[in-house]
Amino acid sequence: MFNIDQYAYSNRLKQVHPGEKMAFALATLLIALVAPQPALPAIIIALMAGASIGAAGIPARFYLQLFLIPLSFLIAGVAMIALTITNQPLAGLKGLTLLGWTLGVTPASIHLAGKIFFKSLGAVSCLYFLSLTTPMVDILTVLKKLRVPALLVDLISLTYRFIFVLLATVNDIYTAQAARLGYASLRTSYHSLGQLVANLFIKTHRRSQELFTALTARGYGEELQVLEVPKPFSWPFLFLAAGLDLALLSLMFITWRWTLWPPF
Structure with a gap:
């Protein structure tokens, strides 16, 4: 916590208007939460890591250490989501069967766990960007x-x-x-x-x-x-942030369209 507050006052983006950084972080967080596929939150994780490490000058080692804090909770949480316990036959279920009960995973449960995992990390990366760059x-x-x-x-x-x-x-x-x-x-x-x-x-x-x-x-x-x-106001930062969010929104609508109407 002490290092987070220290970097918030000494990073390279400290002179950027806080309203711009808050708008960028919250808009990107919203995109990560409503994205239909886990690929877009994964892109947001990389984008926010690049903004925090490359643009703001946060040490990469410290940034990765911060990510280890929610990572352990997320792994335990999504593991419970991915696992399925049932005594009924399910399509694609693979696992261990004992006394008529099967403990395993299905493609649908793995996809849901991966979506929640990347959405959560995407939201965390947005909040980390805001807390590390804005006092x-x-x-x-x-x-x-x-x-x-x-x-x-x-x-x-x-x-x-x-x-x-x-x-x-x-x-x-x-x-x-x-x-x-x-x-x-x-x-x-x-x-x-x-x-x-x-x-x-x-x-x-x-x-x-x-x-x-x-x-x-x-x-x-x-x-x-x-x-x-x-x-x-930092107009270059504002235009860059708006451009990145518009690109993410465009990518989200493309993936959403493919989810509803997959190409033949």
Whole structure:
């Protein structure tokens, strides 16, 4: 999380208007979700990786490490979708049969699992592009200009802030426990982990009270006021993003047409 925030402030696209980056990321995410075939989300994954690594200058190793986080959950999820358990004969079912029940996969289940897998990774790649190239302050500024309720914007800001508070608190407690050999054995590890979880919520609650006291002392009313740095529109980026999304839309309609009316 700390590296994500660091790259958001130091990437090569930081001066591009945040509204343009948000529009590009969200429009591409929508295309990935409604695409009828998994090939288009796969193209979006490559496109967003190229935009993040090539255009924004995010290190490729760090970007790939980020992808490993949702990848493990996705593999476990789509594996359950691909597997079929039945005692009835199904077309194309291949697997292990025991006591009249068959555990296996069918072409339809594999296709569905692959579609969900690539759609999910395509959506993740769009969100990674936005989070790695746009600071949260800029995103909140765009949300305010879009007339999003101030209460919702403040909740997003405070939630984002407390993600870092939680991570810093976990790191401090873990370092203190490890320095005292709190994870030297399996038994002490379980005991230390329980203490970490218990102390985490206590310390986080205390920090939240301190934050509220600090905001009240500085005249907090009904809305958090953040200094806005005006950024001009980048017309080359806007035209390039619009061209890429139009190309993806054209490709989506072509694949959708072939799905409904395959060529003879």
